[in-house]
Amino acid sequence: MGSLVPLQDLNLHPDPTTLSPTPIRVKPEPIDDELELIPSSPPSQPPDNSNVYSEFNRISEMFRSAFAQRMERLGDVDVLNSETGAIVPVPTEENRVSAVVVSPNRRQKRSNELVRVTNLSVEDQRHFRDIVRRTRMLYDALRIYSTSDSMWDGSGRRARGDLKAATIMRERGLWLNMDKRIVGSVPGVYIGDLFYFRMELCVVGLHGQSQAGIDYLPSSESSNGEPIATSIVVSGGYEDDEDSGDVLVYTGHGGQDKFHRMNNHQKLEGGNLALERSMHYGIEIRVIRGLKYEGSLTYKIYVYDGLYKVVESWFDVGKSGFGVYKYKLVRVEGQPQMGSTSLKFAHNLRTRPFELRPQGYLTLDLSMKKDNMPVFVFNDIDTDKEPLYYNYLSRTVFPPFVYGGGNMGCDCVTSCVSGCLCGMKNGGEIAYDHNGFLLRGKPLIFECGNYCSCPPSCRNRVSQKGLKNSLEVFRSRDTGWGVRTLELIPSGAFICEYTGVVLTREQAQLFTMNGDTLIYPGRFAEKWGEWGDLSQVYPDYVKPTYPSIPPLDFAMDVSSMRNVACYISHSTSPNVMVQFVLYDHNNILFPHLMLFAMENIPPLRELSLDYGVADEYTGKLSICN
Structure with missing residues (x-):
């Protein structure tokens, strides 16, 4: 010490x-x-x-x-x-x-x-x-x-x-x-x-x-x-x-x-x-x-x-x-x-990037306007341009069969409350407060979707609205490619979705035979259990177990299509966590991977995720970069 x-x-x-x-x-x-x-x-x-x-x-x-x-x-x-x-x-x-x-x-x-x-x-x-x-x-x-x-x-x-x-x-x-x-x-x-x-x-x-x-x-x-x-x-x-x-x-x-x-x-x-x-x-x-x-x-x-x-x-x-x-x-x-x-520098950087950093920018919007906010790409270290070689995917692509089955929604006129249908699906409570911050992590969150009567302003529609903050993919000598925010991100706030093309178990096995790197959602560390954990304050606090989902058994291919989240670095003490969310379908076996801030993240600070255990065969983390 x-x-x-x-x-x-x-x-x-x-x-x-x-x-x-x-x-x-x-x-x-x-x-x-x-x-x-x-x-x-x-x-x-x-x-x-x-x-x-x-x-x-x-x-x-x-x-x-x-x-x-x-x-x-x-x-x-x-x-x-x-x-x-x-x-x-x-x-x-x-x-x-x-x-x-x-x-x-x-x-x-x-x-x-x-x-x-x-x-x-x-x-x-x-x-x-x-x-x-x-x-x-x-x-x-x-x-x-x-x-x-x-x-x-x-x-x-x-x-x-x-x-x-x-x-x-x-x-x-x-x-x-x-x-x-x-x-x-x-x-x-x-x-x-x-x-x-x-x-x-x-x-x-x-x-x-x-x-x-x-x-x-x-x-x-x-x-x-x-x-x-x-x-x-x-x-x-x-x-x-x-x-x-x-x-x-x-x-x-x-x-x-x-x-x-x-x-x-x-x-x-x-x-x-x-x-x-x-x-x-x-x-x-x-x-x-x-x-x-x-x-x-x-x-x-x-x-x-x-x-x-x-x-x-x-x-x-x-x-x-x-x-x-x-x-x-x-x-x-x-x-x-x-x-x-x-x-101050990050604030000016969003509006005057070339004036403050004349060299190093590969693009001022990796998403090509597919996301709500621009995604900068910056490299002043070497000539690597890897992020430019992939198609940007703003939302996850699921197999068509995922959208089959019943789709019931709430009939709320304004914003949803704990007693509505969507609130009951979440265990009797809305998952977010009135500012859109996550109250506590859950195994799964049901947001209001296309079959709900509530307006787009409903407080139970948070992660489905896409990227909310300006982000920058940057080249680092320590972590390779990484992601940092250009804005202040409050703790509990939604950041972006981790996107890719969803593969079934059988499809994933074929991909791995060719040496392709895949993301396995089931291996992400369950950091959602730490967010909102009040056991230190209330001894009888119980970690949420509802809505419950079985172990996830699918992979995500990011070999040709990906988004900014795929460049977030691994850390065992991350400032970002994965929260599983459903809103456009009700198949609990295939949730969206939504990323939320675990702490106040200042501008220009790098984002990090805990990708979980290493693959038992390759010994590598399930991280694409």
């Missing part, structure tokens, strides 16, 4: 009579003021190894606060006793092993121990990434489920799904990183990760404040009486902020009225003092940007942009005429591209 370097003082014992805890004035976002807040009591931790770290070093050093002394001379601010000590990380040769296990039923106060996680191996990184991925998947499933019809109390107002999900997970000790306050990178959270809700930042431990823009260890909890900042949210709530990407001038909190207008001088206390202290010790600050995004389900989205260091702080007269504290932050070098930069 990696190393945890605790950032705390072991030897200092300041006189409590000389320290006066400073009040915390949060830096709220304008849009969040009217939101119902989660109670401030912290969550406990689950009894697994998701937050068990192995190595850490303990060090400390005495210091004197030169900046606090200087500001005290100005006479217009209140500061803590400048004689107090604080933490300074320095190298050490002594390591200690520590295991932390917290009972899920015990309410645990948020830790006051600052640690830095270092030296994670590749396996460690995968381990923590999987923990974060599963936690976020549970959060999204709870959020979507809590706003469904089954959770509506009939009062005319639907529950705030983001708050409800966070509350449930907090009560069951499912928030991450509560046993440590992490300085620097949070294991399992990648630069570019995107969040729709502030509460999700708290759930994964990236930013521990539901409204405040500065997350920090308060002076009242510090061993030496000085606050330390660990992360900030930059969302345009203060007029004096200046953001040029790698360099950020961040305005401290305080001095605003309820309408977010400056009406008083800011003070060097709470988060303001914490940022100054973090500058003094060279502590990295996690920066999360809140951005407006066209077509987003929420007012703004939040993207993690990496680590910055505070290099300068000063007291200045703001645009309003009141005094404000300003902090200049510079991004630490050597990190991946900022997520906010990728968002």
Whole structure:
């Protein structure tokens, strides 16, 4: 495992009579003021190894606060006793092993121990990434489920799904990183990760404040009486902020009225003092940007942009005429591209591709308008043009006999409800919420089809409408041909169908004799069982078994006709899953292979699928590329 370097003082014992805890004035976002807040009591931790770290070093050093002394001379601010000590990380040769296990039923106060996680191996990184991925998947499933019809109390107002999900997970000790306050990178959270809700930042431990823009260890909890900042949210709530990407001038909190207008001088206390202290010790600050995004389900989205260091702080007269504290932050070098930069680049790429990337495009629409959205093909690595040699197939081709038999549909006038015929075929519930997101995975989903009376706008018609997001097939040195999205894809959203020409078992045997590569739908990993799995929250939760289908015994030929899905790479920890769906026929032996997002997928991030077990004869995965 990696190393945890605790950032705390072991030897200092300041006189409590000389320290006066400073009040915390949060830096709220304008849009969040009217939101119902989660109670401030912290969550406990689950009894697994998701937050068990192995190595850490303990060090400390005495210091004197030169900046606090200087500001005290100005006479217009209140500061803590400048004689107090604080933490300074320095190298050490002594390591200690520590295991932390917290009972899920015990309410645990948020830790006051600052640690830095270092030296994670590749396996460690995968381990923590999987923990974060599963936690976020549970959060999204709870959020979507809590706003469904089954959770509506009939009062005319639907529950705030983001708050409800966070509350449930907090009560069951499912928030991450509560046993440590992490300085620097949070294991399992990648630069570019995107969040729709502030509460999700708290759930994964990236930013521990539901409204405040500065997350920090308060002076009242510090061993030496000085606050330390660990992360900030930059969302345009203060007029004096200046953001040029790698360099950020961040305005401290305080001095605003309820309408977010400056009406008083800011003070060097709470988060303001914490940022100054973090500058003094060279502590990295996690920066999360809140951005407006066209077509987003929420007012703004939040993207993690990496680590910055505070290099300068000063007291200045703001645009309003009141005094404000300003902090200049510079991004630490050597990190991946900022997520906010990728968002803007992908947005412009959809409309000005040749201007941004003059070379490398093989075509701007692989589907030749057969799909709803264009599919780019890009290769700036070699001369391979393989995707251009196949006919594009926007929908799966089934044998004619599949469409035989009865075709009954619902007689709904508007959108379908759980009690209609199609709802009953799905086990008494509609599979999607009102935004078209999958509530939970099932062995099979029946969508409304041609024999139903409901209109095309019915919420039970989702995957049959085709591609919804702009995608790009691209050449990669790591995975060969792959697929990445050019738009933000929310978790639970439909992406596209995995198409091909369906072959019966006998036909497939003839094809394999000639060495042709086929896709076997029955071998895809059943990741649908993970989406909407609430067993961690509700012990009596049972994985859906209805509608049930027998083992699939057909193959799909993609040797001459295929679509964009055939270039999605294999992964055992995928961000895309296969959900079997029927809508144009009722033969449960031959369902459509519909692909749904298992997590929020940011623009330019590669899509991945778990193709399942290898062929018992060839030892190869059932993947066409």
